[in-house]
Amino acid sequence: MTGHKRLTQNDIAKLAGVSQATVSLVLNGAPTALARIPAETRERVQGVIRTTGYVADPIARRMAKGLNRILGVFTYEPAFPSAQADFFTPFLLGIEEEAQQQNYDLLLLTSAGVGNNRKIFSENNRLRIADGCLVLGREFDRKELARLVAEDYPFVAIGRRDDAGGPVPYVGGDYAAGTRQLVEEAVLLGHSKLAYVGPEGTAESIADRWRGFCSALGEGPKLALHVDAVNRPAGEIVDGIVSSGATAAFFIELADAVRVEAAARERGLVVPQDFSMVVLGSHIRAGRSPVRFTSYKIPREEMGRQATAMLVNRIETGSVGSQILLTCETVAGETLGPCPLYPAKKRQSTKRIQ
Amino acid sequence: MTGHKRLTQNDIAKLAGVSQATVSLVLNGAPTALARIPAETRERVQGVIRTTGYVADPIARRMAKGLNRILGVFTYEPAFPSAQADFFTPFLLGIEEEAQQQNYDLLLLTSAGVGNNRKIFSENNRLRIADGCLVLGREFDRKELARLVAEDYPFVAIGRRDDAGGPVPYVGGDYAAGTRQLVEEAVLLGHSKLAYVGPEGTAESIADRWRGFCSALGEGPKLALHVDAVNRPAGEIVDGIVSSGATAAFFIELADAVRVEAAARERGLVVPQDFSMVVLGSHIRAGRSPVRFTSYKIPREEMGRQATAMLVNRIETGSVGSQILLTCETVAGETLGPCPLYPAKKRQSTKRIQ
DNA sequence: CTGTCGTGCTAATACGTATTAGCGTTAATA
DNA sequence: TATTAACGCTAATACGTATTAGCACGACAG
Numbered sequence: 001m002t003g004h005k006r007l008t009q010n011d012i013a014k015l016a017g018v019s020q021a022t023v024s025l026v027l028n029g030a031p032t033a034l035a036r037i038p039a040e041t042r043e044r045v046q047g048v049i050r051t052t053g054y055v056a057d058p059i060a061r062r063m064a065k066g067l068n069r070i071l072g073v074f075t076y077e078p079a080f081p082s083a084q085a086d087f088f089t090p091f092l093l094g095i096e097e098e099a100q101q102q103n104y105d106l107l108l109l110t111s112a113g114v115g116n117n118r119k120i121f122s123e124n125n126r127l128r129i130a131d132g133c134l135v136l137g138r139e140f141d142r143k144e145l146a147r148l149v150a151e152d153y154p155f156v157a158i159g160r161r162d163d164a165g166g167p168v169p170y171v172g173g174d175y176a177a178g179t180r181q182l183v184e185e186a187v188l189l190g191h192s193k194l195a196y197v198g199p200e201g202t203a204e205s206i207a208d209r210w211r212g213f214c215s216a217l218g219e220g221p222k223l224a225l226h227v228d229a230v231n232r233p234a235g236e237i238v239d240g241i242v243s244s245g246a247t248a249a250f251f252i253e254l255a256d257a258v259r260v261e262a263a264a265r266e267r268g269l270v271v272p273q274d275f276s277m278v279v280l281g282s283h284i285r286a287g288r289s290p291v292r293f294t295s296y297k298i299p300r301e302e303m304g305r306q307a308t309a310m311l312v313n314r315i316e317t318g319s320v321g322s323q324i325l326l327t328c329e330t331v332a333g334e335t336l337g338p339c340p341l342y343p344a345k346k347r348q349s350t351k352r353i354q
Numbered sequence: 355m356t357g358h359k360r361l362t363q364n365d366i367a368k369l370a371g372v373s374q375a376t377v378s379l380v381l382n383g384a385p386t387a388l389a390r391i392p393a394e395t396r397e398r399v400q401g402v403i404r405t406t407g408y409v410a411d412p413i414a415r416r417m418a419k420g421l422n423r424i425l426g427v428f429t430y431e432p433a434f435p436s437a438q439a440d441f442f443t444p445f446l447l448g449i450e451e452e453a454q455q456q457n458y459d460l461l462l463l464t465s466a467g468v469g470n471n472r473k474i475f476s477e478n479n480r481l482r483i484a485d486g487c488l489v490l491g492r493e494f495d496r497k498e499l500a501r502l503v504a505e506d507y508p509f510v511a512i513g514r515r516d517d518a519g520g521p522v523p524y525v526g527g528d529y530a531a532g533t534r535q536l537v538e539e540a541v542l543l544g545h546s547k548l549a550y551v552g553p554e555g556t557a558e559s560i561a562d563r564w565r566g567f568c569s570a571l572g573e574g575p576k577l578a579l580h581v582d583a584v585n586r587p588a589g590e591i592v593d594g595i596v597s598s599g600a601t602a603a604f605f606i607e608l609a610d611a612v613r614v615e616a617a618a619r620e621r622g623l624v625v626p627q628d629f630s631m632v633v634l635g636s637h638i639r640a641g642r643s644p645v646r647f648t649s650y651k652i653p654r655e656e657m658g659r660q661a662t663a664m665l666v667n668r669i670e671t672g673s674v675g676s677q678i679l680l681t682c683e684t685v686a687g688e689t690l691g692p693c694p695l696y697p698a699k700k701r702q703s704t705k706r707i708q
Numbered sequence: 709c710t711g712t713c714g715t716g717c718t719a720a721t722a723c724g725t726a727t728t729a730g731c732g733t734t735a736a737t738a
Numbered sequence: 739t740a741t742t743a744a745c746g747c748t749a750a751t752a753c754g755t756a757t758t759a760g761c762a763c764g765a766c767a768g
Binding site: 024025 | 753754755756757758
């Protein structure tokens with residue numbers, strides 16, 4: 001019982017001495033229809049609207065038109081808790097920017113689900129309140145995705161997604177190419193025995209990095225070590241790298257890289273003089289670590305912007321959406337250096353001098 | 355032309371061999387009404403619902419019921435651009451958390467306005483799509499606020515607000531008390547000549563700090579210097595503090611404090627040995643500065659949470675809302691020390707030794 | 709004078725759900 | 739057997755807007 005009585009077109013109509021239909025036409029009639037309403041009447045109606053401050057109820061509007069200029073944003077994890085915030089915020093920045101430009105509002109689908117177990121298709125599916133939906137999160141529920149595809153619901157995923165009973169429209173980062181690029185740079189610097197530190201996850205983002213890594217391996221360099229850093233003490237990983245003979249280590253998680261670098265330093269090892277480190281992706285919190293890791297930049301804002309644009313396009317033109325991968329540019333950093341064994345002599349001497 | 359044909363209660367009804375009304379009743383009929391539908395029928399209907407995956411259209415629902423479990427979030431500035439992100443994110447975290455708990459979704463009103471000139475009451479006022487609205491931003495449009503109050507629209511402001519043709523429901527931080535507390539601590543440490551560095555703005559948040567500052571002045575300590583730091587070179591401010599004889603400077607903006615501290619160090623001055631510095635409020639980016647300033651903590655998340663709870667309460671019970679100020683606890687920091695003149699001798703010697 | 713066309717508007721309906729009043733049938737009661 | 743009560747459901751309507759079809763009226767042509 002909110003108590004505030006809404007003004008309706010009927011009220012306006014009575015005040016202006018016309019019918020509800022006329023009010024509606026004055027507000028958003030097609031030019032052809034508007035032409036049939038004389039300026040005098042139009043002005044009278046608009047005068048009443050102005051003085052009363054009437055605005056159409058978007059809900060009723062949506063009922064009638066089917067669209068309401070609202071974009072849903074579904075995240076599989078809460079968007080703002082600080083742990084996630086740094087992950088989601090850049091996306092949201094891009095999304096908000098583009099949405100504002102296109103004059104859409106954003107509906108954050110937060111209540112859909114219980115605790116960590118969020119569902120798009122929950123009991124009270126609010127998805128339909130929006131004209132379409134952006135879906136983001138590290139890992140998607142394949143079934144839900146498949147259902148969205150099957151229903152032909154207008155949505156766009158942020159981040160590459162495998163087909164789910166049909167192609168999934170997305171805007172993602174080209175992690176495979178980014179990763180490959182970094183591996184190639186390492187190879188150019190003489191590295192031939194590499195380490196890969198990261199989980200085996202089924203998520204596309206993880207798989208893409210691994211794929212990019214492998215594709216760069218080709219005939220030349222070899223994978224000397226492959227560890228899943230989860231629950232592995234950093235020291236152990238350092239030992240693994242050293243004993244495997246790997247001279248460059250690639251990390252999925254910045255956090256692991258930070259731990260490993262610290263452990264290496266504790267053992268008197270210097271990066272990149274003793275071995276190189278590369279982080280596969282940009283991480284906001286990077287600023288917190290004193291070390292500027294070599295990595296690539298994930299264009300999160302741009303992903304948000306383009307995904308939003310694609311979604312709006314889907315909604316307004318009925319297009320089916322497409323698959324877009326944005327390139328992730330290399331961030332030089334200071335943890336990727338020449339292979340300490342290959343053109344080694346000079347290096348080692350300078351190292352001693354320093 | 356999105357093309358995907360929605361399932362409606364009518365479809366379900368036909369499939370289950372009942373009427374649309376029955377479907378609706380099965381879904382959300384009052385217990386008394388439900389009692390009149392035999393279990394067999396109910397199960398048949400729910401079976402169809404399950405196999406088809408039908409979910410009610412929230413828009414139509416809202417049409418019929420008047421409420422849609424959506425909370426609007428209106429920000430006077432875009433919420434995510436990095437400059438603002440650190441300001442808004444904590445609020446949004448609290449809001450999202452509470453909204454999720456109460457099973458409401460959030461509608462970010464981003465499109466309401468052009469560029470920086472956002473308006474709640476724009477041409478296509480989307481506000482009404484939500485059951486109620488949270489309003490946040492550093493500075494509010496008084497007229498719009500007054501209109502919200504006058505219309506009895508269910509909203510809650512985040513941050514204290516002056517009356518606007520009636521009391522404004524809000525959850526704010528008690529900046530006045532927080533500021534007063536810090537001034538008193540400074541006085542206990544012997545400071546008697548204070549500097550106040552910050553704008554004179556009309557915004558409540560600014561005014562409250564100034565009020566708290568003044569209230570602590572009372573008979574004892576005196577305001578030796580009052581500068582608006584905007585467009586003032588930091589060095590000039592340092593000079594002002596020194597020449598005014600002030601021994602403790604209070605800053606509205608962290609950014610100013612950072613600049614001033616740097617300028618002071620350049621001149622060979624040490625904080626807090628030579629003069630103390632206090633920042634009136636917590637600032638996320640504080641982590642970026644190497645100096646841990648003495649200040650107080652603004653409980654932004656809690657403000658978001660409580661404001662959301664109050665709003666939900668307003669919506670669901672029709673209550674009128676209230677005014678809540680949350681205490682801002684002091685953050686010790688390392689920039690507030692004893693007055694260098696009062697118990698001075700010892701201090702100065704230690705300073706020379708270092 | 710009849711027919712056609714243009715003008716200025718309105719009636720009617722659709723959108724999908726919630727909800728109330730009430731209908732037809734059967735079972736229980738007097 | 740007649741009356742009532744309970745049961746199991748449905749018809750009808752409201753919500754506020756957009757939109758189409760078309761009415762009534764006057765002007766103008768033939």
